[in-house]
Amino acid sequence: MTNSLLTKQSENLLFHIFDDTLKPQIEELLALGSSAGADLVEVFLEKSDNISLLAEQEDISNVSPSFGVGAGIRVFLGKKDGFVSTNDLSKAGLLYALNQALGMLGLVTGSKNRVEFEGLSDLKDFGRKKNDWLIQSPDLDESTLKLLEATKSLAYKNKNLQVRRASYSRNWQEVLVAASDGVFARDIRLHQTVGLNVIAQQGKNRSTSARRFGSSGNPDDLRNWEIEKSASELNESAQKMLYAEYVDAGQMPVVLANKFGGVIFHEACGHLLETTQLERGTSPFHDSINKQIAHNAVSAVDEGLSTHAFGSLSMDDEGMEPQNTLLIENGILKRFLSDRAGSLRTGHARTGSGRRQNFSFAAASRMRNTYIKQGDFTPDELINSVNDGLYCKSMGGGSVGPTGQFNFSVEEGYLIKNGKLDKPVKGATLIGEAKEILPRISMCANDLDLAAGFCGSVSGSVNVTVGQPHIKVDSITVGGR
């Protein structure tokens, strides 16, 4: 073991496997925090090993490996908490962080204010069968070849695809959570995403199109990627949008496609059902449990259990196993998503939703795989029910304001005229307010599907799945020209 450049200390937890052998050292940290008077002390240790790759046209233009270590120490006293993160996993570094977190709450180690900590439970090792995931994942040779195959496939689709980019990222994370209430759990996570984007150009007309696919816990995901299918779908979208005209702004009925169409529910409603929002007093649904907040066609869940879904977890970042949480049933609000702090501050029971991007964020209540359940209609029946409206085949990103206003862009849209799809249109933005839009989701089709995405919020960017069947919103504001 050699010196840390930052601390000049010689003992560094980094070089340990995250297992039972760390128990005595972590228990000592937790005991120090507890004896100082903290109600609860939590230690989150993380190692990461990531790769991101980019292929542009016929070349690999970027290969960026990165790895990291870190710890987040959180101390609760009453409803307050102090959180300190550090890259320094030496004993001195962790003690410094603990003392800083305690000091934020006016506590000092060694003051013996509290009954001694009773020790950690036996390690719950959710990562036991995942130790080989990293070496089972594609190496640089295999993954760069896959990306070049994708950009080559796009080149064959159409000569007007002037920019062809394929990206791949592999994020491997080993975490250990220990808390003074006895929680002691380890997990290994593997997330992979592939992205394709193109710019088509013909004369002065330009269109862009992009798709992203993601999975968790599946080392073979990149190997199984259906490149040809993805490239065809992307090219088709880019060609259709190349000559699309700008949409006319106004209020109109909208049919949203399945998969990433679910971003509307994620942004418009999901965030407002996180206790993080309740704590701030910004959710319009704070007093709506068992009340009708949506059309009775709408039932929705948030869960962390679907096999290989991007938002699935074996445990959340507070060591709790995820659940299938029914949020809305036939339009009636049933449950909020809650983490440890949210439970403490709002009284809503934890749902295994405490999540964070990495060690440098305190966990907060966050969505996992969130979707509207499917209904009985066919997608065509939804489109046929609209005389004059918009079909949103592919959605871009979106965001929600502090009081529930949301917006998101339409990547690929078509007018609906007399119940039939009409010409493609671009430049549409859907804007609205959660409380007003949820009662207007009047029809759900029978084709539920999920899509991977990243969600940015108070505890950083986390992997999520959005999803829905085709849905119809009776009226929404479409921003355009």
Next chain:
Amino acid sequence: MTIAISNEKIGELDPVSLTNLLKKFSKESEIKKWDMGASSSRDISVQVQQGNAKQLKGSQRNSMTLRVWNKNNQVGITSTSDLTSEGIKKAMKGAIEASLFGNEKESPEFSPLAKTELENINSKISNPHTIDELLTILKNAEKLLIDTHKSIDSVPYNGLNESYIERIYLNSEGANRHMKLSQSSIYLYAKAEEINKKPRSAGGIRINSNLNDLDIDSCIKETSDKLISHLNYKPIETNKYLTCFTPEAFLQLITAFSSMFNARSIIDGLSLMNEDSIGNQITVPNLNISDEGLHPENVGAFSFDGEGTPTQNIKLITKGKLTNLLHSEATARKFGVKPTGHAGLGAKVSVSPDWLVVSKNESEKDKDESLNINTTLKEYILIDELSAIHSGVKSSQGSFSLPFDGWIVNNGKKTSIEAATVAGDILKVLNSIVKIESNQIVTHQGISPHIWIENISITGEA
């Protein structure tokens, strides 16, 4: 096992130790050419809720990106947050492995300016405050803000932060850049609600190198004034309007389309401009835009970029003509110019602006000299802040469709707009500017005057 209790302060980056380790590991790996950028930060921040501490945060963070050139001059990089000798050794191994996939057609080199003299930026390092001092300041700010109006019920998003940042750039030819700075910031985002009306919100942010100089009073006043002005709102009709962008909103829009000035984006085909666009008239002739990382108001300025190139002020648009681009070493070499100090560090090096400054070219007349933010009586839309820029801007196509906070102004009277989006084509917008006011205003993201634009599409809900 006994843990030695230590309250010793976490140390700072040690360029000498880093250099020695890199020399050792590169020699062992037969790597003759390498460079490295490292940063370290210490940060504390507080959040409050209704007079109580909510969350208190601290962090000690460090990171390093190592870049190596192999025998075939292919470049590989690896980033790590583990700055132990083992971590650096692992980074060297990772970078060498990555170099086997380095792009032989476009390989970065050392910046020719990596060892030239740096501008003397007078970066101030303030004395740190205690967490109790930060809490007291923020609790007081929250109370003062809530007390400004009976309808303001909370400040759901708030924070006061103090951070210390240092950066290093080293290379195997002896370049050695090192700089430290401190920064403090406050943000206040308040919510108000009146009976039978929708909740409304507004915010403000201030940044300074020293907490003692942070203008918290003006942040409270700005947030309160904005929020009170949004209490009485109405929907507006969808139409084309005369529109005035506040300095903040115009800088948001220009920054979203900064790929126009970005040589990397141009080479990659992701920009509205191309390699022949220099000298072309792309906006009205009275608009100037420059990037001024060295501007004294830019409190986060570093004197060198990711490749060690000195930070420079660059004129991007002069009298409406595209005059210069932002460059890294590789893009500058391709264009036959010198790097401008806007690079990151990577195998494929990114380029980004530092601090945009928008001004009026006084030798050219405005199309409508009569317009003025303080005196104009005719109807116009005042856009204060744009939202959802990540999803509503198509920078490679030039189009945007963005929700905004703002007012409809008639006879000088401002009425808040309930909800609306603004849409357009950036080049058309820049050629539809009818007035650039003379008074430049410093914001946390750059400097700009109010900018008036005619015939912009606004979608409302009336």
